[in-house]
Amino acid sequence: MSMMTRPLAQADTEVADIIANELKRQQTTLMLIPSENYASRAVMAAAGSVLTNKYAEGYPGHRYYNGCKYYDEIEQLAIDRAKGLFRAEHANVQLHTGTQANMSVYFAMLQPGDRILGMKVEHGGHLSHGKKVNFSGQIYEAHFYGVSGESALIDYDEVLQVAKEVRPKLIVAGASAYPRIIDFRRFRDIADEVGAYLMADIAHIVGLVAAGSHPDPVPVCEVVTSTTHKTLRGPRGALILCKEEWGEKIDRAVFPGIQAGPLMHIIAAKAVAFKEAQSLFFREYQRQIIRNAQALAKSLMEEDFNLVTGGTDNHLMLVDLSNKEISGKDAANLLEEAGIVVNKNLVPGDQRSPDETSGIRPGTPGLTTRGMQETEMEQVGKMIARVIHEGREKPKVVTEVRQQVLELCEAFPIYEHL
């Protein structure tokens, strides 16, 4: 058999084995990381297709390579579906990552040294919203707003006050770890009052927005950026939606500005995901994500966990472990031993470092994809509580919960066809 036609398992046993192990890990653990999900078979088929083979620098109808007929078709389809799904005037679907989507917007709308105003990472914002260790904090003069010390909700009066002092050219609304509704209209009013552009980064809540389960930023922002692999459940990647007047500048900032050859197989997979997201089933899926998050939050609170803001309106919650004498890092490691995968996270006002943290950030997109509902969330809450409350002293508890996790995974299987 030629090198070209051998199946992976024969061609490269080392890689095949690692992938097989990872499949098993995904099948046999409870994945509660809110920025992850399980892509559908159709999305993965497009991502693993022959479209990986082609250079297609440029945009549909204007390519720098020959042989792009089907690449024009697939990218136009993805663009049209993205515009339809989000009722946007313009869409760019070439972005490799969410960070590059944000970078493209800054390059299109700002000059180096311009002022931007984003949410503090320590309060839930993202690196690419102006953090000093990121390009966004190095090229631009970044200023920040945060959440209120008491309610842990975004303090819109503070946003306005800081915006008036700073006079930013661009305000970034959006977060990686904020469990409540974001009031984009309020951000619009603030941006208008200080003459700033408004960008919403909906990387996390994009699925909820697409399904109408979170207020829509598209009508009130010049530009909206998002990833495609979190609640949207597509392939790894990102997109930008914007008003028509910004379309050309955004497109040029993406290519040739910061990217060259687009990942056409991933663009095809995005097109599939956008179609999936238009279905009634997807709308119901997003509603169930929220119901599940609220059920998990309730279960955790009943087990004496403190939730930042006292609950959730979206797909994630921030659990403040300060009353538990365990760091977020240790809690996440202990939970992983039991087969429950969460990520550690800073909580507002955290005294620990970003590597240790005092919190974890569970979310429900993944478990909801597996078909779990409120009853299972209640069980998962109890399992998390047992591990954190007793797991350090009693390894047997961790083993017992691991067994329960396996049973739950078997009852709600994933990727059975693989």
Ligand SMILES: Cc1ncc(COP(=O)(O)O)c(C=O)c1O
């Ligand atoms: C709000 C927000 N924006 C942007 C990103 C960046 O996405 P990527 O990891 O694809 O660069 C993330 C990722 O977690 C995010 O949460």
